[in-house]
Amino acid sequence: MSFAPFDWIDAEARRRAAAGLVRTLRPRDAEPELLDLASNDYLGLTRHPEVTAASAAAAHRWGAGATGSRLVTGSTALHAELERELAAFCGFEAALVLSSGYAANLAALTALSGRGSLIVSDAGNHASIVDGCRLSRAETAVAPHADPDAVAKAFGAHDGRSLAVTDSVFSVDGDAAPLPALAEVCRSANAALLVDDAHGLGVLGDGGRGALAAAGLAGGDGVVATLTLSKSLGSQGGAVLGPARVIDHLVNTARTFIFDTGLAPAAVGGALGALGVLRREPERAARAREVATALYTRLTAAGLEAVRPDAAVVSVRAPSADAAVRWAADCRTAGMAVGCFRPPSVPDGISRLRLTARADLTEEQITAAVAMIAATAPRQTDADVS
Ligand code: PMP
Numbered sequence: 001m002s003f004a005p006f007d008w009i010d011a012e013a014r015r016r017a018a019a020g021l022v023r024t025l026r027p028r029d030a031e032p033e034l035l036d037l038a039s040n041d042y043l044g045l046t047r048h049p050e051v052t053a054a055s056a057a058a059a060h061r062w063g064a065g066a067t068g069s070r071l072v073t074g075s076t077a078l079h080a081e082l083e084r085e086l087a088a089f090c091g092f093e094a095a096l097v098l099s100s101g102y103a104a105n106l107a108a109l110t111a112l113s114g115r116g117s118l119i120v121s122d123a124g125n126h127a128s129i130v131d132g133c134r135l136s137r138a139e140t141a142v143a144p145h146a147d148p149d150a151v152a153k154a155f156g157a158h159d160g161r162s163l164a165v166t167d168s169v170f171s172v173d174g175d176a177a178p179l180p181a182l183a184e185v186c187r188s189a190n191a192a193l194l195v196d197d198a199h200g201l202g203v204l205g206d207g208g209r210g211a212l213a214a215a216g217l218a219g220g221d222g223v224v225a226t227l228t229l230s231k232s233l234g235s236q237g238g239a240v241l242g243p244a245r246v247i248d249h250l251v252n253t254a255r256t257f258i259f260d261t262g263l264a265p266a267a268v269g270g271a272l273g274a275l276g277v278l279r280r281e282p283e284r285a286a287r288a289r290e291v292a293t294a295l296y297t298r299l300t301a302a303g304l305e306a307v308r309p310d311a312a313v314v315s316v317r318a319p320s321a322d323a324a325v326r327w328a329a330d331c332r333t334a335g336m337a338v339g340c341f342r343p344p345s346v347p348d349g350i351s352r353l354r355l356t357a358r359a360d361l362t363e364e365q366i367t368a369a370v371a372m373i374a375a376t377a378p379r380q381t382d383a384d385v386s
Contacts, residue, residue: 019321020321020322020325021321021342021343021344034332034335034336034337035335035336035337035365035368035369035372036336036337036358037295037336037337037338037339037355037356037357037358037361037369038337038338038339038354038355038356039337039356039358040199040230040231040232040356041231041232041234041356041358042202042203042231042232042288042312042356042357042358042359043202043203043208043232043233043234043274043277043278043284043285043288043358043359043360044234044284044358044359044360045232045233045234045274045277045278045284046234046235047234048234048273048274048277050273050276050277051234051235051270051273051274051277052270052273053273054269054270054272054273054276055235055266055267055269055270055273056266056269057269058078058265058266058268058269058270058272059264059265059266059269061078061265062076062078062265062269063265064264064265064266065261065264065265066079066261066262066263066264066265067261067262068261068262069258069259069260069261069262070251070257070258070260070262071251071258074261074262075262076262076265076268078265078268078269078272079097079262079263079268081272082095082097082239082268082271082272082275083095083096083097083239085272085275086227086239086241086271086275087241089209089275089278089279090197090201090209090210090212090213090218090225090227090241091209091212091213091218091219092218092219092225092241092242092243093219093242093243093244093247094241094242094243094244094246094247094248095239095240095241095247096239096240096247096250096251096257097229097237097238097239097262097263097268098237098238098239098240098256098257098260098263099237099238099256099260099261099262099263100228100230100236100237100238101128101196101198101226101227101228101229101230101237101238102128102131102238103238103256103257103260104226104227104228104238104239104240104256105126105128105129105131105132105196105226105238106128106131106132106135106254106255106256107240107250107254107255107256107257108132108194108224108226108240108250108254109129109132109133109135109136109138109163109165109194110132110135110136110253110254110255110256111249111250111253111254112161112163112192112194112224112246112249113136113138113161113163114136114137114138114161115137115138116138116139116160116161117136117138117139117160117161117162117163118138118139118140118141118154118155118158118160118161118162118163119133119136119138119139119140119141119162119163119164119165120140120141120143120151120154120155120162120163120164120165120191121133121140121141121142121143121164121165121166122142122143122145122146122165122166122167122170122177123142123143123144123145123347124145124146124167124170124172124173124347125165125166125167125170125196126167126171126196126198128196129165129167129196132165133165138163141154143164145170146175146177146178148178148181148182148184148185149185151164151182151185151186152185152188152189155185155189155191158189161192162189162190162191162192163191163192163193163194164182164185164186164191164192164193164194165193165194165195165196166179166182166193166194166195166196167195167196167198167199168195168196168197168198168199168200168204168210168211168212168225169197169198169199169200169203169204169211169310169311169313170199170313171198171199171313172313172315172341172345172346172352172354173307173313173315173352174199174292174307174309174310174311174312174313174314174315174354175307175308175309175310176200176204176211176310176311177195177211179195179211179212179215179217180215180216180217183215183217183220183223186222187222191222192222192223192224193217193220193222193223193224194224194225194226195211195212195217195223195224195225195226196225196226197210197211197212197225197226197227198226198227198228198231199231199311199312199313200212200214200311201227201228201231201232201233202231202232202233202278202284202285202288203232203285203288203289203311203312204285204289204310204311205285206282207278207279207282207285208232208278208282208284208285210225210227212225221243223242224240224241224242224243224246225240225241225242226238226239226240226241227239227240227241229267229270229271229274232274232278232288233270233271233274233275233278234270234274235267235268235270235271235274236263236264236267236270236271237263237267237268237271284359285359287359288311288312288357288358288359289309289311289312289357291312291357291358291359291361291366292309292311292312292313292314292357293309294357294366295309295314295355295357295366295369295370296308296309296314298366298367298370299314299316299370299373299374302370302373302374302377303374304316304317304373304374304377305317309357312356312357312358313354313355313356313357314354314355314356314357315341315352315353315354315355316352316353316354316355316373317350317351317352318340318342318351318352318353318378319351319378320351321342321343321351323351323378324340324341324342324351324352324353325340325342326378327340327353327373327376327377327378328340328353330376331353331372331373331376334372334375334376335372336368336369336372336373338353338354338355338373339353339354339355339356340352340353340354341353341354353373355369355373
């Protein structure tokens with residue numbers, strides 16, 4: 001028998017190609033400048049001179065890397081400052097910075113639940129939440145999307161630890177979770193509520209303080225939030241926010257915190273710089289929401305099927321995966337980058353273009369974006385099976 005341990009990969013690749021589901025990397029410097037409606041730089045801060053200067057200054061002061069895990073050599077005074085700032089800005093008692101939002105979700109879920117406990121997870125939750133549930137070894141009930149009654153029912157008579165977990169703003173369709181109702185359900189069931197505010201921070205709430213602040217739930221006793229620093233804050237990294245005893249528990253038990261190298265100082269500095277800009281210019285949050293609403297309103301007026309946005313993500317339905325890929329490619333040719341979501345990234349199998357509103361998009365850019373999307377839209381007759 002010949003030695004060919006990876007031949008199965010070629011067979012999988014052929015199946016993906018036949019289904020039109022191949023993914024390819026496109027290094028950005030190989031592209032002409034495109035109008036960006038694909039990135040998560042919601043507030044336009046990733047290239048803000050104050051943010052890049054803070055990032056560079058942090059690298060100069062503390063080094064290119066954190067040099068070790070947070071509990072060994074990887075905690076700098078800058079990490080501690082960012083933790084104080086994030087907690088204060090979002091209205092929580094304490095915060096813990098990790099190397100990504102992904103790691104933050106794994107940390108929170110594995111540290112707060114385990115064998116014998118129950119997690120009730122929204123069907124539309126991000127992959128990092130799904131993975132965190134699996135890694136926790138808790139019993140996981142997947143509740144229908146945005147359905148607090150179903151969450152209540154799933155808690156049922158479970159008499160161990162229990163926790164509900166949800167995205168604050170769902171990354172595919174841009175709709176918001178019913179946080180007040182979920183908090184009520186959790187209170188009645190003596191359950192914790194974990195909210196991934198990756199897409200709410202910087203966009204929702206007064207001055208961008210996030211979805212939990214907007215719902216009056218920030219700092220609540222049973223409430224924990226996870227964040228990414230890589231979207232509105234234009235940097236990289238993640239965080240968990242909550243009561244001090246929860247954060248202490250994570251420091252002592254969360255494996256993606258303990259065994260991971262601390263976040264690079266440049267990323268910490270960049271996030272702090274971005275928080276500074278946001279504190280001074282709180283109107284950026286409302287502007288991102290305004291741009292999203294403008295995109296939605298004008299796309300809908302042009303006859304396209306879009307989901308009314310609750311934050312900065314605008315989802316536009318495509319008739320099929322192939323049509324979505326072609327549509328995104330045509331947008332690119334026309335000079336604009338848009339996201340393209342298709343199976344298996346979308347649990348319901350419906351392909352979409354995913355547009356992200358940015359606070360720094362001009363009126364002319366919004367008009368141009370809508371015109372390009374409408375001009376390249378697949379005609380109804382293209383509706384091959386999704
Ligand atoms: N949660 C949600 C809802 C996200 O959209 C993302 C980023 N795609 C993450 C978590 C992961 O964050 P990070 O990219 O910082 O790992």
